[in-house]
Amino acid sequence: MGLMDFIKKQFIDIIQWTESGDGTLAWRFPMAGMEIQNGATLVVRESQMALFVNEGQVADVFGPGTHKLTTQTLPVLTYLKNWDKLFQSPFKSDVYFFSTRQQIDCKWGTPQPITIRDADFGAVRLRAFGNYSYRVADPKRLHTEISGTREIYSVGDLDGQLRGLVLQNISSAIAGSGVAFLDLAANQLQFAQALTTQLTPEFERIGLKLEVMTVQNLSLPEELQKVLDQKIGMGMVGNDMGKFMQYQTAQAIPKLAEGVGNGNGGSMAGDAMGLGAGLAMGQLLAQQLQSGLGGGAHPAAVPAGATAAITPVTAPAVLAMSPDEVIAMLEKLGDLKAKGILTAEEFDAKKVELLKKLV
Numbered sequence: 004m005g006l007m008d009f010i011k012k013q014f015i016d017i018i019q020w021t022e023s024g025d026g027t028l029a030w031r032f033p034m035a036g037m038e039i040q041n042g043a044t045l046v047v048r049e050s051q052m053a054l055f056v057n058e059g060q061v062a063d064v065f066g067p068g069t070h071k072l073t074t075q076t077l078p079v080l081t082y083l084k085n086w087d088k089l090f091q092s093p094f095k096s097d098v099y100f101f102s103t104r105q106q107i108d109c110k111w112g113t114p115q116p117i118t119i120r121d122a123d124f125g126a127v128r129l130r131a132f133g134n135y136s137y138r139v140a141d142p143k144r145l146h147t148e149i150s151g152t153r154e155i156y157s158v159g160d161l162d163g164q165l166r167g168l169v170l171q172n173i174s175s176a177i178a179g180s181g182v183a184f185l186d187l188a189a190n191q192l193q194f195a196q197a198l199t200t201q202l203t204p205e206f207e208r209i210g211l212k213l214e215v216m217t218v219q220n221l222s223l224p225e226e227l228q229k230v231l232d233q234k235i236g237m238g239m240v241g242n243d244m245g246k247f248m249q250y251q252t253a254q255a256i257p258k259l260a261e262g263v264g265n266g267n268g269g270s271m272a273g274d275a276m277g278l279g280a281g282l283a284m285g286q287l288l289a290q291q292l293q294s295g296l297g298g299g300a301h302p303a304a305v306p307a308g309a310t311a312a313i314t315p316v317t318a319p320a321v322l323a324m325s326p327d328e329v330i331a332m333l334e335k336l337g338d339l340k341a342k343g344i345l346t347a348e349e350f351d352a353k354k355v356e357l358l359k360k361l362v
Contacts, residue, residue, distance in 0.1 A: 019048075022050075027157050031100075034095065054101065055080055136213075149161065149210070168202060191219070332357055
């Protein structure tokens, strides 16, 4: 190298990185046209780590502190460069700084419902979202697996990869926990812990440490939630069909009131008559079921206000039923089975009982 070339070269005696707070995970120290002095000072601040890379090979890693660069402090680089004694001349090497601060409030969520196996419902499609935080724990692994030789690697560059990892492991986390959906939904902390257990080794494989995982919401799609609500309602009233009809009517009252308030449901008198008819039919169906299946039930009184809509019907108090009545009752039970209110076993048992009561 000529004298002028030597004079033009810039020699580095202090290597450091002052973070700008912009979510940078890895930053490459600018080395263009520069070489590192023998005995130069490396400053690594708290929440940082520094990595030396020689001709594509990862060499020495430094934690927080002030380090004087010699063959004693650069053992791997010394071996790679074949320094058999204290090096005297400047040298070139890529230096990468990594932020080890905790990266907080990273979002995750299911853009579409995902299907999981469930102890109570068999297969369930669910939605979930929350947030998590992590930090760089192994700069060497993150460099070789993810960030590479890029000048800057940010949190945003890694965001999609990490959210994909979370979504990929949700099903395994729930299956591994052995906890049913309803219990997970009631205890989101338990779900978060199961997800953390599943994801920790996945983060470690790319040099990261998962610090916190939260689940802010766990829910079913709207159509499945309606089925679950019906199942919960039936669980509250048990097998009493009269109570179930009252429950169904109570569910319809808010919609009726909304229609009246918006002027879309016709006159208030007509709505009241329709509601009264519904109550009467509900009680009639309940009484027919009890008469056909258990026998001896007294006829239900028609609610006040319903007489304008329908003619009161008195159900027979005898156990025997006509073929038409049996068929009508089977059709009603079939509807309840289709809606998931009756199980197949319950439907079959009631069908056998009805057939025994043919006139």
